[in-house]
Amino acid sequence: MKRLVIAAVLPLVVVQAAQAAEQDDVATIRGGRRAAVSGQEIVVTATRGEQEIAQAPASMSVVTGPELRRRPVQDLAEALKNEPGVTINGVGMTRRGISIRGMSNEHLLTLVDGRRITDSAANMAHVDFDLGWVPTIAIDRIEVVRGPLSALYGSEALAGVVNVISRRPEQRLEASALALQGVRDGEGGDTSQLSALVGGPIVEDKLGIVAWGEYRRRGRTTSHVDPLQSELEAREALSGSAIAWWKPAPGHRIEIGQAVSEDDRARDTVTTGTAPVYYEYQDHINRAQTHGSYSGSFGWGEVQARAYRSVLKRRNERDQDQTPTQPTRGVDFVADARVTVNAFTGNRLTLGAEHRNEYLRDSTINTAGEDSVNHDALFVQDEWAFGDIANLTVGSRFDHHPAYGWQTSPRAYLVLKPLEGLVLRGGVGKAFKAPSLKQLSLGYITVAAGGRFTITGNPDLKPETNTAYELGAAYYGQGWHLGATLFQNDLHGLVQTICVENCGIRGRERRAYVNVDKARIRGVELNGAWTPVESFSLSASYTYVDPQDLSNDQELAERPSHSAKWQVAWDFLPGSTASLRGRYIGRQTIYQSTVPVRLSGYDLWSMDVSHALNERLTVKAGVDNMFKKRLAETSALYTYAEPGRVFFVGLGAQF
Template identity: 45%
Template sequence: MLEPIVVTATSGERFLKDAPASVTVVTGEELRERPVQDLAQAIEGTPGVQLTGIGLGRRGISIRGMLPEQTLVLVDGMRVSNSASAIAHSDYELGWVPPEAIERIEVVRGPMSSLYGSEVLGGVVNIITRQATDKWRGSVSTFGSLTEHGRGGDGYNVSGYAGGPIVPGILGLNIWGQYRGREEVTSPQDPRLSSMGDEGAFTGNATLTWTPDAQQRIDLSYGAGYEERWRNTQGAGRFPTFYRSNDDIRRQRISLSHEGDWDWGTSRVRVYSSMLERENERSDGAPASGPQKFTDTVGDAHASFSPIENHKVTVGGEIRRERLDDPTVNDSGRAEQTHFAAFIQDEIRLGDQWEFVAGSRFDHHEAFGWHASPRAYLLYHVNEALTFKGGVGAGFKAPTLKQLSPEYEAIAGGGRFTIVGNPDLEPETNLSFEAGFEYQQGIWSARAMAFQNDVDNLIEAVCVIRCTGAPGAIWSYENVDEARIRGVEIGGGVELPWDMRFDANYTWLDPIDKTTGERLPDRSRHAANATLSWEPVEKLKTSLRVNYIGSQKTTTASERQPSYTLVSVYGDYALNGHASFQLGVENIGDVRLADESGDYAFANEGRRYFVGLKAKF
């Protein structure tokens, strides 16, 4: 087994055990051994990660108790459109890359604003895609899943990847595509309503790689996607109407990058843009929300060099332009802002056993001026097996274009209230501490990390006028809370006899609203995950996965979500050296969540059986 390489923690390559951060790597090979529809499902069970409801039965990624919109999603180090900032209940950033095109996913826990700027109070999820090699390689996979309750939820997925040389040693090509979908799940209480909406999506991408010489690499990439969703819902009022809400979502991403490996160090220059557009229609003829179009255009550059022995210095800068087209954001229906940033980082080797990483990013926001996000991290390598690590870092998240707009006004809550913007908002900030160890020797591995997040100026939507519960209330955004979220992550693994391996992790959270002294909602105090892998014969790989989420305070009517456990089993049988057959059962206990009780913040399909086939060359 080769030691995994990670890049997200320092913006440069490091062995996983030497990363100055809490990092978990999920490999593409792991993902392709089970049915994975989106990014949330891909990293479910990762230490410190919980999937939390964001409305309309959808899920978002929460890291160490922070909100989903405080998690930054990257593709090859480049941010994708943060659709949640423009579209309520949006999870559209989770479907940009299929597992077939993924080399690995790096999950970094803790604020990383010192490298990546805003939206990184909780952490970073960086999807590293597969790259072309000197020989053509490719793979195709397909699977279908079936539920047994007769109310829908069946799913399908077909994806493929190919990469190799066009001109050997000079020009390479990567291409991938995916077609996936899931049927609507009807509500058991009322068949006129949807517990989960119907989804169908196609995504594709092509990347040209030019290596004019041994020192340079140039990548040109274009990706696009189309997604259609619908769900049956009902409006507000004394005599509510039932209607179908349809969403058409279009994605686009284009990037151009240059990387150099010089005698004095390395460099990288990139220009990229991501766009997400959504159009909504309602079957009852009532006014639809949107349309919305969110465009994020970024130019960045950095250089790494060693000015003196045992120091690796990285300096860089970024210009980022956000643009939102939305009829509700202001009178003109358009809002935009430009961010400027510069950062510096020094990786210092203090002898054979100690390393110290220090740096800061300086961001300029049109409304708030300059903001510094420093970070310092220390590693002590006791020996090849054991490393102690710890650090402190600051993060910030600026309010969105809608939240800051004094003219923003939109109908929300199914028509029950109107929400308006607030130009007097302040950025959310986070000061984070962590300390722990990692150990790997022979068949054993273990790790533990204690952490604390001190969060100020959390932005929440609150009622400000006519707050009686009747229709017609006015809501706005305010900095209302200070929070302290502390916890412990522990985990480990061991290789067992008979070609078996066991891995497990546990996270304890203590999320407190410092303003009220009460526990923060929608965060489980206890979460545990375990995987038992077994290869009973040479061609067969099997695994048993268990995910436990403890009870939590919620914003639902009962104010409490009971605990639940999901158990799944998977099998992968190699037919020959190029093809394998997959089958399994997910959610064996048929836990329905939102279908069983209104206490749960998101829904799921229930027990489902899947069968798949994958081939590679």
């Protein structure tokens, strides 16, 4: 806690000595719009090397930090909800996850500056603890890759990758602060955010540091069906980070950093037995990540080596004599290195290796109460540039898992530019996801669903796999672009629980993890943007998904077939910007027992306005969910609740 407070207060102490940062001014935002429309945004996630997004061997989109800092954003789900191909789904206990192209949230790999964070969803049910690591004030951009990237990043990247790139002010000392207050139109659900950042060189071109801290909270909201239960849980979090870098010589960089977070959740709920008991359910989550890295540029290529350790602790409390979930501690240690060789003109060859140790302490996993597994990998990637006409990226990753031996994840992707402004792209890739430590443990047993059944592990599980195909085209004109992409995911061996003993008998039913499902998810994405004048921009996207469970010949649950997003931004006065955002989520299927139920589609609208009082202070205001859409009041079968209409006001400061 002491380190968190220091990280939060430090930027405020030095703010008067800092120079103007000008990170979120209108000129910066306009520059970002121009880059997005022209396809010139620089991204790194698709190949681990810098390139323009129009030439990246993947379907990608970028959300910029200045855009996020104009509205209340408490986690990645809120940050990405307007991105093409992204939908938000429920993961239980009022929490939400991120789905890409109809894939499960468990098939999405989340990174911070290219580093894995502890995958809490792998060994804990109904959690979203991976979504709130970095506050918006510390985000430079978020890169979203739609499509498997196990060829580079290994297990979990079946659906895609979300990479949060944090800010590194290096040219001058910068400081900024952000305060946002949201007031819900109704009882409860108010939000607060207070954050600050300072960073820059201590010794010019040699030594620098960046530190940030954030406090955020959201009040719980009450269910309209049962006022004694919470529709949305309460959240309160305090987090901080400090990163230092040293450049011992031109082209060489050493970096070390530490991030910590305390996150408390609370909700009112009820038992499911014959004599219901109302009680308060609390989760206390502590997270930390320590990292160190070296990168060097040479005449023949580049070298990068790094090591990092991520820790997540969860402690549960319940009143009214209800038995809490036992404490859980997960630790990931990763060491990796890669070498990129510019073998000859137009060719970049990358070779790399990774060692990862995954450790879990949990009383339910086995009689010892702990287990671990080593993941080792080698990967190779070769990028070929054929003048200005074509780029070909081929590669593969070879992962070793003690239970399965070596798993291969190949990928090939071609980008063609036959005409000025026209980009054609297509590729195929295979990805895999190893079952979690709990799923593979013969001794794992836990009581679930309020005591209705138990779940046991299965050491005979096979990995989940996805073979993905995509083909797309985009045209970049003067101030506009249009794009279309066809995609298909063929999934095999999806892990689910099925009843194996005493089915239907409460308290005696036993379920086990098995590979039962085979699925095919295909569809199309359309996107476009138009900037007729520098002060006005319009962007929109549409996604159609056909999610089929081939094992049971039925539609996959909670995968909307149609979704659309749109945004209008207008700099209506010098220093003033307004934006209007909307998204439509189409009809989706939910299974009540085994009976399919079609839930209606819905649309959500938001708007925000910001005005620069001077070069240092900016006021912000707006409203989320303008028309007070309340999914829970439409149907109790929606797996997560929208909080309703929320008004917000804020102040940003830059020095």
